[in-house]
Amino acid sequence: MPHSLLTPLAHHAQDLLSAVRRDAPLVQCLTNFVSMNYAANAVLAIGASPAMVHAEEEAPEFAGFAGAVVINIGTLSSPWLQSMLLTAKAAADADTPWVLDPVAHHATAFRRDAIQRLLDLKPAIIRGNASEIIALAGGLSAGKGVDARDAVAHAEQSARDIATQRQTVVAVTGETDYVTDGARAVHITGGSPLMPRVTATGCALSAVVGAFAAVSRNDAFAAAVAALSCFGIAGQRAALHADGPGSFAWRFLDALAALEADCLTRESPLR
Amino acid sequence: MPHSLLTPLAHHAQDLLSAVRRDAPLVQCLTNFVSMNYAANAVLAIGASPAMVHAEEEAPEFAGFAGAVVINIGTLSSPWLQSMLLTAKAAADADTPWVLDPVAHHATAFRRDAIQRLLDLKPAIIRGNASEIIALAGGLSAGKGVDARDAVAHAEQSARDIATQRQTVVAVTGETDYVTDGARAVHITGGSPLMPRVTATGCALSAVVGAFAAVSRNDAFAAAVAALSCFGIAGQRAALHADGPGSFAWRFLDALAALEADCLTRESPLR
Amino acid sequence: MPHSLLTPLAHHAQDLLSAVRRDAPLVQCLTNFVSMNYAANAVLAIGASPAMVHAEEEAPEFAGFAGAVVINIGTLSSPWLQSMLLTAKAAADADTPWVLDPVAHHATAFRRDAIQRLLDLKPAIIRGNASEIIALAGGLSAGKGVDARDAVAHAEQSARDIATQRQTVVAVTGETDYVTDGARAVHITGGSPLMPRVTATGCALSAVVGAFAAVSRNDAFAAAVAALSCFGIAGQRAALHADGPGSFAWRFLDALAALEADCLTRESPLR
Numbered sequence: 001m002p003h004s005l006l007t008p009l010a011h012h013a014q015d016l017l018s019a020v021r022r023d024a025p026l027v028q029c030l031t032n033f034v035s036m037n038y039a040a041n042a043v044l045a046i047g048a049s050p051a052m053v054h055a056e057e058e059a060p061e062f063a064g065f066a067g068a069v070v071i072n073i074g075t076l077s078s079p080w081l082q083s084m085l086l087t088a089k090a091a092a093d094a095d096t097p098w099v100l101d102p103v104a105h106h107a108t109a110f111r112r113d114a115i116q117r118l119l120d121l122k123p124a125i126i127r128g129n130a131s132e133i134i135a136l137a138g139g140l141s142a143g144k145g146v147d148a149r150d151a152v153a154h155a156e157q158s159a160r161d162i163a164t165q166r167q168t169v170v171a172v173t174g175e176t177d178y179v180t181d182g183a184r185a186v187h188i189t190g191g192s193p194l195m196p197r198v199t200a201t202g203c204a205l206s207a208v209v210g211a212f213a214a215v216s217r218n219d220a221f222a223a224a225v226a227a228l229s230c231f232g233i234a235g236q237r238a239a240l241h242a243d244g245p246g247s248f249a250w251r252f253l254d255a256l257a258a259l260e261a262d263c264l265t266r267e268s269p270l271r
Numbered sequence: 272m273p274h275s276l277l278t279p280l281a282h283h284a285q286d287l288l289s290a291v292r293r294d295a296p297l298v299q300c301l302t303n304f305v306s307m308n309y310a311a312n313a314v315l316a317i318g319a320s321p322a323m324v325h326a327e328e329e330a331p332e333f334a335g336f337a338g339a340v341v342i343n344i345g346t347l348s349s350p351w352l353q354s355m356l357l358t359a360k361a362a363a364d365a366d367t368p369w370v371l372d373p374v375a376h377h378a379t380a381f382r383r384d385a386i387q388r389l390l391d392l393k394p395a396i397i398r399g400n401a402s403e404i405i406a407l408a409g410g411l412s413a414g415k416g417v418d419a420r421d422a423v424a425h426a427e428q429s430a431r432d433i434a435t436q437r438q439t440v441v442a443v444t445g446e447t448d449y450v451t452d453g454a455r456a457v458h459i460t461g462g463s464p465l466m467p468r469v470t471a472t473g474c475a476l477s478a479v480v481g482a483f484a485a486v487s488r489n490d491a492f493a494a495a496v497a498a499l500s501c502f503g504i505a506g507q508r509a510a511l512h513a514d515g516p517g518s519f520a521w522r523f524l525d526a527l528a529a530l531e532a533d534c535l536t537r538e539s540p541l542r
Numbered sequence: 543m544p545h546s547l548l549t550p551l552a553h554h555a556q557d558l559l560s561a562v563r564r565d566a567p568l569v570q571c572l573t574n575f576v577s578m579n580y581a582a583n584a585v586l587a588i589g590a591s592p593a594m595v596h597a598e599e600e601a602p603e604f605a606g607f608a609g610a611v612v613i614n615i616g617t618l619s620s621p622w623l624q625s626m627l628l629t630a631k632a633a634a635d636a637d638t639p640w641v642l643d644p645v646a647h648h649a650t651a652f653r654r655d656a657i658q659r660l661l662d663l664k665p666a667i668i669r670g671n672a673s674e675i676i677a678l679a680g681g682l683s684a685g686k687g688v689d690a691r692d693a694v695a696h697a698e699q700s701a702r703d704i705a706t707q708r709q710t711v712v713a714v715t716g717e718t719d720y721v722t723d724g725a726r727a728v729h730i731t732g733g734s735p736l737m738p739r740v741t742a743t744g745c746a747l748s749a750v751v752g753a754f755a756a757v758s759r760n761d762a763f764a765a766a767v768a769a770l771s772c773f774g775i776a777g778q779r780a781a782l783h784a785d786g787p788g789s790f791a792w793r794f795l796d797a798l799a800a801l802e803a804d805c806l807t808r809e810s811p812l813r
Contacts, residue, residue: 024418034578034594036305036346040470045516049418050470051375052305055348058379075578077597077621079348104593108600147566147591197799199582199592245587246795253517257468295689307576307617311741316787320689321741322646323576326619329650350619524788528739 001186001270009186010268012219013226016212017261021047025067025214027207030054030084032074032103035203038249039070042204045256046230048211056083060090063098067214070207071123072101073114074146081114088121097124097213097220101206104146106135119166124213124220126162127171127206130155137161147196152178160185169220171209173202176271177228181221188225190232190269192239194248201252205231208256225270230259232269272457272541280457281539283490284497287483288532292318296338296485298478301325301355303345303374306474309520310341313475316527317501319482327354331361334369338485341478342394343372344385345417352385359392368395368484368491372477375417377406390437395484395491397433398442398477401426408432418467423449431456442480442495444473447542450499452492459496461503461540463510465519472523476502479527496541501530503540543728543812551728552810554761555768558754559803563589567609567756569749572596572626574616574645577745580791581612584746587798588772590753598625602632605640609756612749613665614643615656616688623656630663639666639755639762643748646688648677661708666755666762668704669713669748672697679703689738694720702727711762713751715744718813719770723763730767732774732811734781736790743794747773750798767812772801774811 001009026049031039036052043050053062056079063069069091071084091098100123105115115136126133129148131141137158141150152174159170164182172178177188195201205227212223234255242248272280298314299322300307307323314321324333327350334340340362342355362369371394376386386407397404400419402412408429412421423445430441435453443449448459466472476498483494505526513519543551568591573581578594585592595604598621605611611633613626633640642665647657657678668675671690673683679700683692694716701712706724714720719730737743747769754765776797784790 032594033304033575034582037308037470037579040305041516041520044468044470051378051417052303052346053375053378054346055381057349058347058381061379061381075594075596076600078599104595107593107595108603110597110600110603146593197586199579199586244796244799245583246792246799249583249795250517250521250792253520254515257515257517304575308579308741311576312787312791315739315741322649322688323574323617324646324649325617326652328620329618329652332650332652521788521792524791525786528786528788 006270009225010265010270012222013229014261014264016216016222016226017230017264019215020211023215024049025211026051027068027070027210027214028053028062028066029070029207030059030087031070031072031203031207034074035200038200039204039207041253042256043207043211045253046208046211050207054080054083056086059083059087063087063090063096064094066096068210069096069098070210071098071118072103072203072206073105073111074103074203076111076114085117085121088118092122097217099123099125099127099206099210099213101203102126102128102132102136105132106141123168125169125171125209125224127173127209129202130172130174133170133172134158148174152176169224171224171228173205173228179221179224179228184221186225187271188228188232188269189271191235194239194242194245195235197245198249229264229269230256233263233267234259277541280496281536281541283493284500285532285535287487287493287497288501288530288535290486291482294486295320296482297322298339298341298481298485299324299333299337300341300478301330301358302341302343302474302478305345306471309471310475310478312524313527314478314482316524317479317482321478325351325354327357330354330358334358334361334367335365337367339481340367340369341481342369342389343374343474343477344376344382345374345474347382347385356388359389363393368488370394370396370398370477370481370484372474373397373399373403373407376403377412394439396440396442396480396495398444398480400473401443401445404441404443405429419445423447440491440495442499444476444499448499450492450495455492457496458542459499459503459540460542462506465510465513465516466506468516469520500535500540501527504534504538505530548812551767552807552812554764555771556803556806558758558764558768559772559806561757562753565757566591567753568593569610569612569752569756570595570604570608571612571749572601572629573612573614573745573749576616577742580742581746581749583795584798585749585753587795588750588753592749596622596625598628601625601629605629605632605638606636608638610752611638611640612752613640613660614645614745614748615647615653616645616745618653618656627659630660634664639759641665641667641669641748641752641755643745644668644670644674644678647674648683665710667711667713667751667766669715669751671744672714672716675712675714676700690716694718711766713766713770715747715770721763721766721770726763728767729813730770730774730811731813733777736781736784736787737777739787740791771806771811772798775805775809776801
C-alpha cells in the first residue's frame with residue numbers, strides 16, 4: 001500500500017485501540033476448547049470483555065446485545081455447529097459484526113460442509129492462516145492439520161477472491177500478514193517465529209479482531225488491520241525476552257495489556 | 272466486624288488452610304471450559320485434589336465420595352445443566368457441601384431459569400461478583416457479561432437478603448470482598464487490580480472455596496472466609512512482581528502454593 | 543535393565559526426537575477439557591503438530607491420516623466415549639498407533655465400563671499413574687480421584703501383566719517411571735516433585751507419547767521410553783529455576799522446546 005494511505009490507516013488503528021479501551025465492548029466467542037482460556041485473556045488484555053457463550057439455548061439471544069461475535073470451528077461438533085449457525089444468523093439480523101475463524105476447515109468432510117454453511121451467513125471478517133485461506137478459495141493447500149504449510153504470499157490472490165466474491169474482509173496471518181477487502185490491501189509486519197509455536201495465538205487473534213470489529217462497525221477492514229497491528233507489535237516485544245514458547249505465551253499477554261495506543265503510529269507495522 | 276471477632280476468625284482460617292494441606296480433599300468441579308485448567312491448578316496449589324467430573328452418567332455418583340462439589344455455569348448448556356441439577360441433588364443427599372458460582376446468570380433467559388433451579392438445591396456457599404449478587408437478589412445490576420460493573424458495597428444488602436432467605440453463605444468478591452451468612456459478616460482486603468484482568472480467577476476462587484468447604488463441613492462461613500483470605504494475600508503478593516495479567520496469572524499460582532498457614536493471622540486481610 | 547541394553551535404547555530415543563522434529567507428525571488428541579491447551583502446547587514444544595479433533599462426525603476420518611491418536615478419558619461423557627470408540631477402531635483399522643490415558647478409570651461405574659471397551663480396541667501404549675495401572679490390572683489401588691496415591695514400584699507387576707495379556711506397552715509415571723512391553727522393562731528418572739502439582743502434565747505426556755509413536759510405528763516401547771525421557775530431562779531442568787507450580791508450568795514448555803536431541807544420550811535418565 002502506498003505510504004500516503006498507510007499513515008491514515010495507522011492513525012485509524014490508534015483511534016480504534018483507544019475506543020476498545022474506553023468502551024470495553026462485549027465480545028461473544030463460540031470458540032474451540034483449546035483456545036478458550038487464552039483467547040479470553042487476550043481479549044481482556046486488549047481492554048475488552050470476553051463472553052464464552054455457546055449453547056443453542058442462549059447464544060443467539062446473547063448475539064443481540066454483544067458488541068461482536070467470533071465463531072471458530074477448531075473443535076467442532078454437531079451441537080456446536082447448530083448453535084454457530086443460529087448465532088451467526090442472529091448476529092447478522094441484529095447488525096452485530098461477526099468474525100469467522102475457519103480452523104482446518106479443509107481437513108474433513110464435516111468441516112468442509114460446515115464452513116460453506118457459515119460462509120453463507122456473511123461474516124464481516126475472515127481470519128485464517130495461508131493454508132486455510134487458499135483452501136477456502138478452492139485452491140490446493142499443503143496443510144492437513146491446524147498448522148499452516150503455505151506462505152502468506154501464496155494466499156493473497158485467494159484472499160482477494162474471497163473478499164470480492166463474499167463482500168467481506170479477509171486477514172491472512174503468517175510471517176507477514178495480509179489484509180484485504182477486495183479493493184484495499186495492506187501488509188502487516190512484526191510478530192515472532194514463536195507465535196505459531198504457542199497454540200491458540202491465531203484463535204486469540206480472531207477474538208481480538210472481534211473486539212475491534214465491535215468499535216468499528218462501518219469499517220471492518222480498519223478493525224482487522226488494527227487488531228493485527230496490535231498482535232504484530234506485542235508479538236515482537238514479547239519475543240525480546242522470551243526463552244521459548246512457554247515464556248512467550250504470558251509475555252505476549254503482558255505486552256498486549258501494555259500497548260500504548262500511539263505505538264500503532266510510532267512503530268506502525270503497516271507496509 | 273469488631274476486632275474481638277476478627278481474631279478468632281483469622282485463627283480459624285489458619286487451621287482450615289492447614290487442614291486442606293493435610294487432607295488434600297477431593298474437590299469435584301462442574302465448571303466452565305474457560306476456567307477448567309486454571310481452577311484445577313489453583314486447587315492443586317492450595318493443596319487439594321481437583322476432579323473435573325461433569326457427565327450425567329457419573330457426576331452424581333462421584334458427588335457421593337467427593338469432599339465438596341463446585342458448580343459454575345460459565346459455559347452452560349442443556350446437558351450440563353441437567354447434570355448439574357442431578358449432581359447438586361446428589362451432593363445434598365450425601366451431605367456433601369456444594370458451592371454455586373452463578374456466572375452471568377442474569378444475561379439470558381436460559382441462565383435466569385437455570386439459576387433458580389440450582390438455588391432450590393441449597394448450595395452451602397454462593398460466590399459471585401457484585402453484579403451477579405445484586406441480580407440474584409432481584410436487583411437491577413449494571414452488568415451484562417461476565418465482568419462486574421457494580422461496586423461490592425452496593426451488593427452487601429443483596430448478599431444479606433440471599434443468605435437469610437436461602438440459609439446459605441454469600442461471598443461477594445471485588446476490590447474489597449464481603450462474606451455473610453445473614454448473621455455474621457466480614458470484609459476481606461488484599462488482592463490486586465490485575466485479578467479481574469485474568470480470566471477465571473473468580474472461577475478458580477469458587478473451586479478453592481470448595482476445597483475449604485470440604486474441611487469445614489459445619490461452618491461454611493469460615494470456609495468462605497478462609498478461601499477468600501488466601502486469595503487476598505496471594506493476590507497481593509503476586510502483584511508485587513507482576514508486569515501485567517500474563518505474569519500475574521502464574522505468579523498467583525506460585526503465591527497460593529507458597530502461602531504459609533500463619534500468614535492468615537500475621538497478615539490477616541479481615542476487616 | 544543392564545547397561546549394555548540401556549545405551550542403544552538411549553540412542554534410539556535420540557533418533558526418535560530428531561525424527562519428531564524433522565517430520566512434525568500430526569497428533570490427533572481426544573483429550574479432556576482441562577488438558578487441551580497444555581497438551582497442545584507440549585506437542586508443539588516437542589516439535590509435532592497437535593490436532594484436537596474429537597467429534598464423532600469427523601474424528602474417525604481424521605484418524606485415517608493422523609500420525610497417531612491419543613485418547614484420554616479425563617472428562618468423559620457418552621458422546622465423547624462413542625467417538626473415542628469409533629476413532630480407536632478407525633486408528634486400528636488404518637494401522638495408526640493409538641495411546642490410551644485411562645484417567646481415574648476406577649472412580650465410577652461409567653468409567654470402569656468405558657475403559658474395558660477401549661482396552662479391547664488394542665492401544666499401542668497405555669500411559670497412567672501407579673493407582674490407575676494397579677486398578678487396570680484388577681488390583682486394589684489407594685486412589686479415588688485423578689491423583690496417584692500409590693508408588694510406581696507397587697504397579698510394576700500390574701504393568702507387566704497388562705502388557706503381556708494385552709500385547710501392549712505400559713508406561714507408569716511417578717517419582718521414577720517404569721515402562722514395559724512385558725518382555726523388556728526400563729526405569730526412567732528425572733522430573734520434579736512439581737510435576738504432579740501442575741494439572742495436565744500427565745495428559746500432556748500422553749499426547750507427547752503419541753508424537754513419538756507416530757515416528758516409531760514398529761517399536762512402541764522405544765516411543766514411550768523416548769517421550770518419558772524427554773519429560774524426565776525437561777522436568778528436571780524446568781525445576782531448577784521454578785518458584786512453584788505456576789512458574790514450573792511455562793518453564794517446562796520452554797525446556798521441552800529447548801531439548802537438544804543428544805541430551806537423551808549425554809544425560810540419559812534410563813536405569
